[in-house]
Amino acid sequence: MKDIIEWLNDSSYIPPLPPACEMCARGSKLVVLITGLCPANCFYCPLSFKKGGKDVIYADEWKLDDENDTAKLIQEAEYIEAEGAGITGGDPLIVWQRVKRYIHVLKDEYGSSFHIHLYTSALKNWEYIPEIVSAGLDEIRFHPEPIYWKNMDESPIRKAIELALENPVDAAIEIPVIPGVREDIISIIEWADRIGIKWVN
Numbered sequence: 001m002k003d004i005i006e007w008l009n010d011s012s013y014i015p016p017l018p019p020a021c022e023m024c025a026r027g028s029k030l031v032v033l034i035t036g037l038c039p040a041n042c043f044y045c046p047l048s049f050k051k052g053g054k055d056v057i058y059a060d061e062w063k064l065d066d067e068n069d070t071a072k073l074i075q076e077a078e079y080i081e082a083e084g085a086g087i088t089g090g091d092p093l094i095v096w097q098r099v100k101r102y103i104h105v106l107k108d109e110y111g112s113s114f115h116i117h118l119y120t121s122a123l124k125n126w127e128y129i130p131e132i133v134s135a136g137l138d139e140i141r142f143h144p145e146p147i148y149w150k151n152m153d154e155s156p157i158r159k160a161i162e163l164a165l166e167n168p169v170d171a172a173i174e175i176p177v178i179p180g181v182r183e184d185i186i187s188i189i190e191w192a193d194r195i196g197i198k199w200v201n
Helices: 020-025 068-077 092-109 126-135 158-165 181-195
Strands: 028-034 084-088 115-120 137-144 171-173
Touching: 020 028, 020 084, 020 115, 028 068, 068 092, 084 092, 084 171, 092 115, 092 126, 092 158, 137 158, 158 181, 171 181
Parallel strands: 028 084, 084 115, 115 137, 137 171
Antiparallel strands: none
16 A cells, blocks of 8 residues: 655645645746647636637736747746746647747756646647657646546547657646546546556646
8 A cells, every 4th residue: 555645735645746746835836828729628627718718828927928028937937936837728739839949948047957847638739749858848747538537548648648658758647636527537547557657636
């Protein structure tokens, strides 16, 4: 039986904890909403109307003028004394070239130890994952649609996950805890463990 560690706000985890989670708990992860565009249509999506479905960029809650406004990105990282960044959306893979550029900007400014993770539904442009990894991505967190949690071998993003596992990047699954789908959640955890996924959040 693996140890279960009690953590923040009545949460718990089985070690090791992802580095991104440790940094987030310290308040030292810059949140980069790199686009509000997304091919998925999750009923629990937390994006506001001003961000969801729009190609906008935010560094935490600071809106960038456009994708060339990287000075604001660095300024916000300085303000919060960031140790890393989480690239989110929308789905960042929709603007994968922008993702590559921002990874380069952050790594050039703060060095290779600046931890960068990314969230994706991986429904489009997943074939560019190796290019994003080569730019310096440290961790990728996949968000499969709930309909596939019980049978991930049939998921349209299975190949994207397998591609990530072939590359030098930590691969994780990130899902919400939806009431009434306990068996589905157990199923995806078991599947993830079987294929070598490092974490399920």
